[in-house]
Amino acid sequence: MKLFKHLKKISTAGLFGSALLLSACASDGLIRGTGDMGIVIERATGSVLVVDNTKDETITRVNGLGDLSHASAVYSRDARYAYVFGRDGGLSKVDILKGELVKRVIQGGNSIGGAISQDGKLVAVSNYEPGGVRVFDAKTLEMVADIPANDGSKTVGLADAPGNVFMVSLWDDGEIWKLDFSKGLTPAITKFKDIGTNPYDALISPDGRYYVAGLFGEDGLAKLDLWNEAKGVTRILDHYGKGEQKLPVYKMPHLEGWAVAGDLMFLPAVGRHELLVLDKNTWKEVGRIPVHGQPIFAMAQPGGKYIWVNFSVPKNDTIQVIDVQQLKIIKTMKPGKGVLHMEFTPRGEKVWMSVRDENRVDIYRTDSFEKVGSIEATKPSGIFFTDRAHKIGL
Template identity: 60%
Template sequence: MIRSLLSLTACVLLLSACAQPPLRGTGDLGVVVERATGSLQIIESATRTALARVEGLGDLSHASVVFSRDQRYAYVFGRDGGLSKVDLLSARIDHRIIQGGNSIGGAISQDGKLIAVSNYEPGGVKVFDAQTLEPVADIPATPLPDGQKRSRVVGLVDAPGQSFVFSLFDTGEIWTADFSQGQTPRIERFTAIGRQPYDALITPDGRYYMAGLFGEDGMAQLDLWHPERGVKRVLDHYGRGEARLPVYKMPHLEGWALADQQAFVPAVGHHQVLVLDARSWQPVDAVAVAGQPVFVTARPDGRQLWVNFAYPDNDRVQVIDTQTHAIIADLRPGPGVLHMEFTARGDQLWLSARDGGEVQVWDPYRLERLSSLPALSPSGIFFSSRAHKPGY
């Protein structure tokens, strides 16, 4: 009788184990935004496969994603003001709130405990507890002259010292919000930094915050080690320039590159990638490319740049050698290339071809396409390795 009970128990345990999903880590996972359907595909780079689809994430037409420190959760910022916490292991929405009317991205704090969202409507930044998505702080932006609205906020990044940095598009400002002393932030404002900062980046060491200007030539730079020095103008005499071209899609500064003590930045309204000395921040070259660049993405070893373009050249990707500044490949992956993402060690380059309905995986050393996955109007691709990179 005892032997029979033991055998039955063993069978029950065996069947229970078989019913459980296989154990896996999260460091090799990522997500693909399917903008037309408000869904995410959860992907695994080692096997180049899609594991699951998560639906019900709202308007993902300009979605961005950050990850928890343990790389288990993806926080998705939707254009409809939605903030969604997605469990990559269970492939489900852990929690979702509507925190605003029109949001344009977000960031996770240095300690991983705070999620900040930048909003067009209402203008400002809202901050939430990363575990529960309960509100922590509301930072309204500068009111506009009509007294009815506030400035739209763009270029939100996390910074060392438990801070967030962001730009105010309509009023030409850069603000820092320091949460190091608790949940009531210390705000520092820098005004008259230039007209219409449209996006921004932070250098990998967390020192320099750079805001691109759409309303005038140049970029605005804030040295976070020495904020008392104020905002400095970089590339003051370069931008859209005299021969202004129509801008079909604004370049994204997040995808800029630092390599061999050089900074590579997409030009606004020019068919060029700008090259700056990363010590003096002075221009040293301008690489002519096939169209208006959107992302300039560096291979992790810094030897290559992969560049995609706005319409009508958005079926092309060009590869630039960072030492010679020569174009070493002119690829045609397919229609509507929107985003590119390297795996953490740089063995793969994933890109989304929205109008082709697929995500492609490339070998960036051999410049060969390895495989493709079907996807529903894919746009952003984000790997969980971003969890350990400041500014991502």
């Protein structure tokens, strides 16, 4: 009987303690999952909106992130923290559950993007000024590695690869570098030279095998097979614009927005009003799709049946949807001026679009193309949902 009374006291105390813990966590706003959360960059005000893509609403705004005129973000492994890379060289760590800026460091003078390592312990930033790549402890944002580029070359196309590896391209020198942190904080660096003129951005395939850099100075792309590095860099789509008059490039396309659907890949052609269609097994061109303007993002809807495309100025009020099986446009939409970015909910039933010049984010169903919601945002640009935490290269 005494033992039963003792156990009863322990049980009651345990329940009381649990209740206190739940109450404390609830007061901090922590009792919820992050799987349907994300952030929206407000480029003009140095702020981000923390959003819920189930309820289609804003949770809170976090201020003080500096110049976000060209910003991107990655997530911690537990999808609680967003690391935001600002144009002013700022690296910001945001707690999306608490809606707080945890820490911000100015790590360079002009940065263009970043990545997080496979184990989630390192955050890398690529820089225009002073060039090179700087790497930080994900918990503390203390710098753990400074990797200067040749003669201060701008670095672009920074992406994570399996094995705690970062891949990056050098704009000024036409090189690809592999930064291998698998053995510690002093990386083994492998340099692939003479890949082409002015790599402007790059992508890594969803399986982490191929790193592909677009070339601004010439028609073509540079491909590196990370499973067979000894073969070096090969050229694909060489001279894809041969015989055609070059158009002025109003905005560089983003290769990280490339689309893989079935056995096909869809890439924006630099300065052209078309998408290039490749066979993903051979990396050879199998078609082209004329589109409304110069494409910026070509994104595959989860499920792979449709490709959604947005465009640069002066035609950035339009979205076009391409049927992968038919290789033709099936829907043209006009959400508003300055459609800069799209993001699908994790399973693809909805798509969010930033409409910068009209200060809002629009939400559409992907099965009916019906607009089902809208949230106010100040000059919104990038939209980043937390499912990116579990994808290579995002």
